[in-house]
Amino acid sequence: MPEVKKVSEGIFEVVKDKKQLATKNLDPGKAVYGEKLIPVEGIEYRIWDPRRSKLGAMVLKKFEIPFKEDSKVLYLGAASGTTVSHVSDIVSEGAVYAVEFAPRSMRDLIGLASRRKNVHPILADAGRPDSYSHLVEPVDLIFQDVAQPNQAEIAARNASRFLKKNGYLLLSIKSRSIDTAANPKEIFKEEIGKLEQAFEPKFEILNAKDLMPYHEDHLAVLAKLK
């Protein structure tokens, strides 16, 4: 019988031959992207691959992810919903507003949302939060993985529009989306500086680490809205 250990709210480690990150499947019997389903004592866990998910990698890099069962989450850069599906498992009584601007990915997200009532897909540019403000309520947490040159600015714009006071921002910054030639360390310093100083609202940085060995040239940041 596999052993299950709780890592944090809604996030688990399933030990069966090796340790693997997992969430409880909100849609039992159904895998979203070919991941393994492992039943343990009447509960089905979905294995969460940190190499396919910045958020999964953040958990393994010991970020304290402040999700609660009823958290409201704004997810920017949802793609086809690989990580969105795990967030949906974690905030089973809450909501995930999943913003994505690629129509092909949106089709997959709509399929996901048809089976998961807490997923709300939004076809929009994350850089223009006013265009979807009528669809999103104030949120406890913003997760952003958009791989754009103005990542810090996009995060700040959305936080000022939707993030509750003392809410959290979890940001994945891809240095090569900002500048392919520059030293990633310099870019990361600059982006953190922007979150702390340049934009309104300002953030308190709680943790910042690279995502190696799971993702190259990526920095993850956990920040709190001041």
Ligand code: SAM
């Ligand atoms: N977070 C996803 C996951 O773990 O499953 C992967 C996200 S992928 C690295 C980045 C996604 O952000 C792409 O699907 C891309 O189309 C989307 N994206 C980039 N810029 C965007 C923008 N301004 N607005 C909305 N989506 C954007």
